[in-house]
Amino acid sequence: MPMLLRLSGVNTYYGQIHILTDVDLEVAEGELVCLLGGNASGKSTTLKTVIGIVEPRTGTVEFAGEDVTGKNTSYRIKQGMAIVPENRRLFAPMTVRENLEMGAYLLGRAKKEDFERVYSLFPLLHERRNQLAGTLSGGEQQMVAMGRALMSQPKLLLMDEPSMGLAPILVERNFEIIKQVHEAGVAVLVVEQNANISLSIADRGYVLQTGRVVLTGPAKDLLEHEDLKKAYLGR
Amino acid sequence: MHLPLLNIIDTVRQLGWGGAFELLRNGIVLGSVYALIALGYTMVYGILKLLNFAHGDIYMVGAFLGYGVLSILGGPLAPTIAMVPLILLMFLGGMLGSGVLGVVVERFAYRPLRNAPRIAPLISALGVSFFLANSALLLTHGERFNYAMYQLGGDPNTGLPGPLNQPAFSVAGRPVTVVQVLVVSTSIALMIALTLLVSRTRLGKAMRATSYDREAASMMGIDTDRVIASTFFIGSVLAGAAGVMFGLYIGETYYLMGFLAGLKAFTAAVVGGIGSIPGAMVGGLLIGVTEAYAAGYVGGQWSDVAVFGILILFMLLRPSGLFGAKTIQKV
Ligand SMILES: Nc1ncnc2c1ncn2[C@@H]1O[C@H](COP(=O)(O)OP(=O)(O)OP(=O)(O)O)[C@@H](O)[C@H]1O
Numbered sequence: 224m225p226m227l228l229r230l231s232g233v234n235t236y237y238g239q240i241h242i243l244t245d246v247d248l249e250v251a252e253g254e255l256v257c258l259l260g261g262n263a264s265g266k267s268t269t270l271k272t273v274i275g276i277v278e279p280r281t282g283t284v285e286f287a288g289e290d291v292t293g294k295n296t297s298y299r300i301k302q303g304m305a306i307v308p309e310n311r312r313l314f315a316p317m318t319v320r321e322n323l324e325m326g327a328y329l330l331g332r333a334k335k336e337d338f339e340r341v342y343s344l345f346p347l348l349h350e351r352r353n354q355l356a357g358t359l360s361g362g363e364q365q366m367v368a369m370g371r372a373l374m375s376q377p378k379l380l381l382m383d384e385p386s387m388g389l390a391p392i393l394v395e396r397n398f399e400i401i402k403q404v405h406e407a408g409v410a411v412l413v414v415e416q417n418a419n420i421s422l423s424i425a426d427r428g429y430v431l432q433t434g435r436v437v438l439t440g441p442a443k444d445l446l447e448h449e450d451l452k453k454a455y456l457g458r
Numbered sequence: 459m460h461l462p463l464l465n466i467i468d469t470v471r472q473l474g475w476g477g478a479f480e481l482l483r484n485g486i487v488l489g490s491v492y493a494l495i496a497l498g499y500t501m502v503y504g505i506l507k508l509l510n511f512a513h514g515d516i517y518m519v520g521a522f523l524g525y526g527v528l529s530i531l532g533g534p535l536a537p538t539i540a541m542v543p544l545i546l547l548m549f550l551g552g553m554l555g556s557g558v559l560g561v562v563v564e565r566f567a568y569r570p571l572r573n574a575p576r577i578a579p580l581i582s583a584l585g586v587s588f589f590l591a592n593s594a595l596l597l598t599h600g601e602r603f604n605y606a607m608y609q610l611g612g613d614p615n616t617g618l619p620g621p622l623n624q625p626a627f628s629v630a631g632r633p634v635t636v637v638q639v640l641v642v643s644t645s646i647a648l649m650i651a652l653t654l655l656v657s658r659t660r661l662g663k664a665m666r667a668t669s670y671d672r673e674a675a676s677m678m679g680i681d682t683d684r685v686i687a688s689t690f691f692i693g694s695v696l697a698g699a700a701g702v703m704f705g706l707y708i709g710e711t712y713y714l715m716g717f718l719a720g721l722k723a724f725t726a727a728v729v730g731g732i733g734s735i736p737g738a739m740v741g742g743l744l745i746g747v748t749e750a751y752a753a754g755y756v757g758g759q760w761s762d763v764a765v766f767g768i769l770i771l772f773m774l775l776r777p778s779g780l781f782g783a784k785t786i787q788k789v
């Protein structure tokens with residue numbers, strides 16, 4: 224399958240602090256890839272590097288066959304990226320509908336079909352469309368964050384710990400949705416603490432440790448990997 | 459024994475209901491001007507958490523630009539075009555000029571400091587304020603320029619007042635003049651336009667999103683630099699309109715006029731709850747009315763004391779203001 228996203232030799236810094244070291248990472252079209260790693264290993268920084276919130280000092284980010292290193296976030300979103308940020312980062316004083324509109328900001332006026340697509344995935348959001356996002360429950364907020372990212376019909380969906388703070392039943396439902404989105408042909412790069420459940424639906428996985436990729440392979444293999452079992456899978 | 463309180467009661471009695479109405483009228487007119495300036499303060503604070511001390515000077519520049527348009531078109535005594543287009547052009551000049559100036563100030567004095575510690579843009583704002591006031595001093599030699607509201611379109615030979623100074627209607631036998639109606643209604647129209655813009659349009663929503671969480675907004679592809687520049691433009695346009703209104707209403711423009719007006723608008727923004735748009739509107743009116751009543755009942759020299767007394771009271775008792783969020787950041 225053709226490559227959709229390719230990070231090659233990426234080194235990202237915050238000021239003088241070296242966060243990502245020589246990261247190589249790929250996501251094929253329509254692939255579901257999960258990114259694992261302990262706290263502060265650089266997972267969020269990787270996603271921010273992909274979408275252009277931070278720029279790598281060296282290395283390149285290619286997307287859909289084009290070098291997008293140095294291009295701003297708006298450009299990358301126009302090319303087909305979207306993100307569900309860590310902690311969701313909803314616009315709390317705005318309504319559910321307005322939050323969704325912000326997801327389609329670059330399309331000009333959000334189209335009716337885009338809302339309908341998102342509402343059919345999350346019928347509850349239609350019911351709550353005029354409620355302020357900040358007053359929703361955690362699970363509902365997660366739906367808004369996901370719906371907001373899907374408004375622009377991305378080719379690649381980046382998700383940073385989408386199940387953080389959700390009850391186990393919601394985590395499962397959340398992954399059902401991710402699977403559904405993936406099956407509809409969207410490539411997904413998902414950061415998760417819950418390695419078991421994310422590897423169980425992923426095609427491939429990467430493991431980060433202090434900013435380096437220390438392990439990568441098909442999800443099935445990673446699930447059986449001894450080091451990983453000990454470190455993340457709790458088995 | 460001399461008791462100031464008794465004096466106030468006497469004055470209230472003497473002025474009666476008609477006088478009370480006149481003071482209210484003056485307060486509302488002045489308050490609409492403060493409210494327009496306060497809106498720019500509060501919008502910029504909302505989006506950058508910056509107290510833009512140069513905002514009052516942008517208002518001053520707007521007032522001078524309005525005067526400039528007036529004098530190019532023949533001046534107050536012999537305007538070369540009809541009154542309505544003349545006033546429209548004065549507003550247009552003042553508003554656009556101030557708007558562009560606001561964007562330039564943001565671009566060169568604040569944007570380079572976007573990621574600097576909070577104190578840096580604050581100092582830069584003070585610098586811009588001095589720069590603008592002193593540039594105006596150099597250009598105007600400290601002279602006061604008069605819109606000459608009384609003559610504007612009036613007859614210099616007979617001394618008949620121009621149309622702006624005619625009564626539009628009266629309440630309890632006290633006139634409300636055309637210019638007073640003009641100031642209040644323009645101000646209301648601009649506030650309605652702003653409210654619609656912020657609540658309904660794509661730019662307005664992007665402004666709210668950026669105010670709430672700038673990084674999240676850029677993750678949605680919103681060009682936050684452009685949204686911030688637009689916020690400065692809109693806020694400065696309103697200040698420019700306020701400057702022209704003040705010129706039409708009071709008449710006199712002066713290089714330091716932005717200082718006190720800026721402080722009062724700042725007070726209005728704080729009283730309303732800094733960052734809150736309805737707060738700035740209500741705060742502006744409250745400050746204008748307070749000032750008018752303090753001047754009328756206690757004495758002109760007390761009006762500023764009353765206004766800044768309110769500022770201190772709010773800072774102590776309700777720092778989040780009437781409409782503000784419960785927390786306020788230290789600046
Ligand atoms: N804006 C920033 N400025 C400076 N350092 C930062 C910044 N953002 C993150 N860091 C540092 O970079 C390192 C990696 O952070 P990152 O958020 O990528 O980790 P993570 O793997 O997502 O962790 P977690 O699982 O806790 O979310 C951390 O040490 C963090 O303190």
Ligand SMILES: [Mg+2]
Pocket residue numbers: 266267268309383
């Ligand atoms: Mg993280």
